[in-house]
Amino acid sequence: MIREFSAGGIVINEKKQILITQHSTNKYWGFPKGHIEKGQTSKEAALREVKEEGGVEAEIIKKVGESKYVYTNKTGEKVFKVVIIFLMKYLSGDIQDHDWEVSEALWLSSDEALKKLSFSQDKKLLTKAFKML
Numbered sequence: 001m002i003r004e005f006s007a008g009g010i011v012i013n014e015k016k017q018i019l020i021t022q023h024s025t026n027k028y029w030g031f032p033k034g035h036i037e038k039g040q041t042s043k044e045a046a047l048r049e050v051k052e053e054g055g056v057e058a059e060i061i062k063k064v065g066e067s068k069y070v071y072t073n074k075t076g077e078k079v080f081k082v083v084i085i086f087l088m089k090y091l092s093g094d095i096q097d098h099d100w101e102v103s104e105a106l107w108l109s110s111d112e113a114l115k116k117l118s119f120s121q122d123k124k125l126l127t128k129a130f131k132m133l
Contacts, residue, residue, distance in 0.1 A: 004081040007046035008033025010129045013090040017107040024103040028118035042084045055097030058088035064129045067121040087129045
């Protein structure tokens with residue numbers, strides 16, 4: 001089984017809204033996240049992905065947790081994926097400046113985000129992040 005490691009962020013703005021993104025290919029709603037590149041720390045990767053997929057600069061407050069799951073890639077191989085998620089504070093930028101991997105980015109209240117998120121693990125991480133504030 002292939003192993004993949006990614007990192008991302010739950011970004012919260014000054015209005016206590018959460019940044020969520022819709023993946024352009026799979027159409028699921030989640031947090032901006034992506035692969036940890038060679039030589040990068042999980043924190044560096046998370047900040048880079050928030051900028052690329054969410055269009056914003058943020059700072060890390062603390063680690064929220066991990067999401068672990070198995071999926072089948074395009075070649076039919078099973079992949080065990082671990083995604084490290086950090087709680088982040090919005091600093092600057094515009095969510096419309098996201099890259100091609102994201103079809104839409106939204107700022108939503110915590111209740112709206114919980115309804116919109118596609119995966120139960122993301123919902124649990126968001127609930128945990130709000131308890132950390």
